[in-house]
Amino acid sequence: MSIARTVHRHLDVDDVRVFYRESLPDRDDAPVLLLLHGFPSASHQFRRLIDALGARYRLIAPDYPGFGHTQAPEGFTYSFDRLADVMEGFVQRLGLTRFAMYVFDFGAPVGFRLAERHPERIAGLVVQNGNAYAEGLSQAARDFVALRPETPGAEKTVRDLLTPSGTRFQYESGVAHPELLAPDGWTLDQHFLDLPGRKEAQVALAFDYHTNVESYDRWQAWLRRHTPPTLIVWGTGDPFFPEPGARAYLRDVPDAELHLFETGHFALETHLADIAPLVAGFLDRVWCEKS
Template sequence: MVFPLVARAVHRHLDVDGVRVFYRESLPERDHAPVLLLLHGFPSASHQFRRLIDALGSRYRLVAPDYPGFGHTETPADFTYSFDRLADITEGFVRRLGLTRFVMYVFDFGAPVGFRLAERHPEWIAGLVVQNGNAYEEGLSDSARDFIALRPATPGAENTVRDLLTLPGTRGQYETGAVPERIAPEGWTLDQHFLDLPGRKEAQVALAFDYHSNLERYDRWQAWLREHTPPTLITWGANDPFFPAAGAHAYLRDLPDAELHLFDTGHFALEDHLPQIAPLIAGFLDRTWNRRGVAAPAPAVPR
């Protein structure tokens, strides 16, 4: 009997400007394999990509860091939480790891972090995989707009944010729009463990109040897409209560050659549609890497 290859992975830390960044990385069978940088969403961390790494990591180099305020990354007490700072640390992480060219997977918070990286270093981006990572006004639901409009001085605003950081709020982000029995409970359980650590809720409140800074950059990101036309694969949970399917279709306005796939699920589409999405990513990586190549070989992965 022939069994499919399951990836080997390592779990490490890198120090970036005083932040001890945790990351997980697959060890592919071939040298100089295509590189996929996985940028996670709220309220999760790199563990949301565990199964994708298992599925694809024997053929491709998958790298998934935890942002400051998430997962196993350790942050100084005086760290200022904003999307600019998350991008700063992610940029430093990419430099420290020695990546010079990669396909970038952007999901949820990964979109504002990733598009900031793309603006700063277009030469790094060999292609995009977009999964419920919004960059368009029409990709915001009414409830998302109401949430983003919250400001610290608004009475009750912080309590509204904190209500989302409870176990029911975290679980709801996984199950809304999906078939609950297909969603493994350890995802939201692990997310809540990290949210309940000291200082983590304060970090998330600060990021929630900073989210409006992303909308202010949408025009710039769309212009970047039109100028650089990166090969793009869009895989989107069509029932996402925050980022509806209109946000997926909007990418085609600036990237008419993008490949778009909608799935009958919610925000965390990989949780129940990995068997459908993983082959799409594999095919996209093969096509994109062969077409664009790399500016310089990615450094060899330590065994």
């Protein structure tokens, strides 16, 4: 069995020092997969997937500003547009001209912004509980998106999600077999959330989330126009992004491959053995068609 060799590096994008993990595959022309993480996590959420697939494929997982090991300057403006700006610069600095994207949770709004700006770079999409449709928002998610800074109690509502119990809830909710969950994920996430300035960054992003919902029509039009090869893997017990959000993609990319799993938001934590082979097969098909 081949285990990936993974390097851990920093790359400067303007005044942001971006941390990223990158596998070193056995061949120079290996397919490239950009792994875009979710909330409240960072690139470490992909470490087992990188171990599983990184010997055959070039997997690259950066941390956004406000997450993980990435260092943003004081005064950085936390919005989804700015996260996408930094990731766009990161892709350019690495010299990536063609790659597939794995978009999970926050990775979807970041990734779709990248796709809109440079559709020629996107070889395919792996969508894992990354929403782009109104029907993919649970009532809890709708209530959260509706929060505004001036709403009484709104900031407290956001901050309550950034506590150890709130972080653990996101991992455990909807999971059929919680014994499959390693506690390392939410423990490490909480470590980063508790660093100076990180909660303020997350509050700002929470209040900016409505810009993503307002962009759904554009992203759906992009999917219809470009019809990228798409693999959808989705945890059906997700308390934020329920199953209808997965099925909705089929309206705009009817040839997409859809797989549903009886688990929660962080489907890779419990179903890596199911999802990794699907991702490998997808990358092989996409690069075979490209060549």
